[in-house]
Amino acid sequence: MELNSDQFAILDTLYFVEPFDRIVEESGLPESVVKDELRTLIAQRLVQVMQFDEDRKDYVRTTMYDADNMRACHYLATKEGLLKHSGRR
Numbered sequence: 001m002e003l004n005s006d007q008f009a010i011l012d013t014l015y016f017v018e019p020f021d022r023i024v025e026e027s028g029l030p031e032s033v034v035k036d037e038l039r040t041l042i043a044q045r046l047v048q049v050m051q052f053d054e055d056r057k058d059y060v061r062t063t064m065y066d067a068d069n070m071r072a073c074h075y076l077a078t079k080e081g082l083l084k085h086s087g088r089r
Contacts, residue, residue, distance in 0.1 A: 020071045046081030048061050
């Protein structure tokens with residue numbers, strides 16, 4: 001499946017762990033579009049959901065997230081997502 005232009009713009013912002021609001025700001029897309037496309041990218045395993053772990057003082061992957069409150073987590077492109085973004089796959 002090819003990336004659409006909105007998905008490409010979102011992945012373009014996710015080379016590092018980023019909060020939802022920064023993705024909206026940097027992609028230039030409406031919040032509702034980012035929310036819908038981010039859910040799709042997560043389902044396709046092109047983006048992983050990250051939460052800050054106070055004990056580790058670092059972000060860790062999580063499979064649990066509130067699709068109605070996307071601001072509660074941070075996001076990062078997976079290896080597969082980066083490869084799709086760079087056009088190799």
